[in-house]
Amino acid sequence: MVDSGEQALVKRTLTGDLDAFGDLVQIYQASVFNVCYRVLGNRQDAEDLVQDAFVRAYNHLSSYDQERPFGPWMRTLAANLCYNRLNRRKLIQVELEDERDAPTMDPDSSPESVLEISQEHTALYQALWDLPNQQRIVLELRHFQGLSYQEMADTLRLPINTVRSHLYRARQNLAKILEAEENV
């Protein structure tokens, strides 16, 4: 179901109203940040990517199907951008591990908004970041964005069998990593 207020903001943005786009940013920036953070594993990179993703979304807003909700389109776009960034990073051989954060709250967060992240969830984040890029991105698209195999294949421009195989391996690896951590 498409939110009519959100649809109006998109329409106003398309007519050149930048403030309307600013409102869309305010609505979705936190969820887009989370996509970037899960995929990149680094708060600073995730914050940079959020901005890049919204600028890119603005430039390509005409290709967005207004019959569908804006949020999933925006988050999938961000995930794809993160994936491209990781691939590029791999080309210049920067190790993700060197830049990883421990999953923490925003240091600027107000005290009442700070929630404790349990040890279990910290372990899950770390396990997620230990996965190869392609496996991490399919997990993101499947589990957090709810994309079907075909939609993932279209998004990543990969054959559907490759996507299926990445997802299978991602879960297998994740289970192994978690199991190993629990046995420590």
Place this chain on the structure above:
Amino acid sequence: MSNQPQNTFQDGHPQLDDLHAYLDQELDKLAIDELENHLASCSTCQKQVDRLKTLTLRINSLPEIQMDKDFSTTIKNRIRDKQQVPRGITWTLLVEGVAAGVVLGLIIPAIQVSIWPPRLMKIQHELQAAINIFMTQIASNWIYWWTKTQFDFTQVFESLNPSIILPQGFPSPWILILVGVGAGLLTNFILLRSSFQFRNNGTNS
């Protein structure tokens, strides 16, 4: 859709990735029936499914990280800054395009067809060489700016990789860049060839 089930069984059990596809609701009706029949009588596979369900629940329970920053102003400023750049470039392109058109359409043919007195032949050749250099520079500048207006260079590399946002039917930036480079090379070739011809004609005469 094929009447054959999608599942492949090995040693009497479905393959593990089929169990994943089953839980993801990515199998067709026939395959689901076959798998469920098997699961009803196979505790090993049922355990695998249960394990996978637990893992899925665990992944899906990952909490979102709180983020209190507001990027809307920064993003709006970035968009505004970006919008201003191409407009300037477009004017540059227009002026250069008109200048190139005038030179291409009037001055070069005029110099080429006009008959200069033999004592001024050397000057004509020098002039021709200067025009060639000038045209080459304009051509390369034009191709550079034109390409820049078409794409954000920082995103060209990204578009090489899978991307969801290029509209369907939009030609790859690399094809357009190759066309631009090709046009540049062709311009240079034509200009250099005409320059050599002039030089040869001058030498022969």
